[in-house]
Amino acid sequence: MNGIVWISGAVAVISTLAAVTRRNAVHALLYLIVGMLGVAVVLFAFGAAFAAVLQVVIWAGAIMVLFLFVMMMLSLRTEKRAAVRLRAIIGPALLAVVLAVELMVVMTVAPPQPPAAAAVQPEQVGSSLYGPYAVVVELASVLLLVGVVGAFHLGRGREKDEGR
């Protein structure tokens, strides 16, 4: 399990570095998604299975897709010729294959049970969230509401300043 942590951490750093240095925004996003998946493996190894799932679902899933939608709305006209160019996919695909091989090793060879570090159970996190941290949860929900309203208001544009 330790080796898996080292390898996936290296994958995360390499692909994040590649993401920051790309010129094309969509290619950078591909690299960044692979990097987030690598970080998720590291999170799982540190005994935070729930955080790892959230990392995949929300960070690599929802937020990155949000970025992708905005990139499409901005219509960055850097590539018109082909829908998919193989050369752009090779780098992220190789890094993702490394992560997939790790997954297979974990599922088949190594026992799937123990994380490398001692785990903090999700039940502990939940009871802590709704125990001493209840106010923080409320604040986070207010923050998310403000984010939704703000994004809606800013994204609507100012065609007519209607209804004011």
Next chain:
Amino acid sequence: MTTVLVQYGLLLAAALFLVGLAGVLFRRNLLFTLLSLEIMLNAAGLAFVVAASRWQQPDGQVMFLIILAVSAAEAAVGLALILGIHRESGTLDPDELSRLRG
């Protein structure tokens, strides 16, 4: 719980944070600035989870969830602002957005 693993996790978080910081400082595209901010938030969350694992306390993972919420709200508002900036001025280069300079 090996100390080596904790050190590696913290080093990994620091490296990711530095990559994000370099992206914020050196990229001249607002979209990449926001992307790098996400990287930095992610690295901070990783450091919190490593600390939670080191001391066997759930508080670090709670902070990870809070960082997740902050990052989602920040991405939504920031992307809406980027769309607005692109609509108004047609560029995403922060050096060209100098109308406030007077």
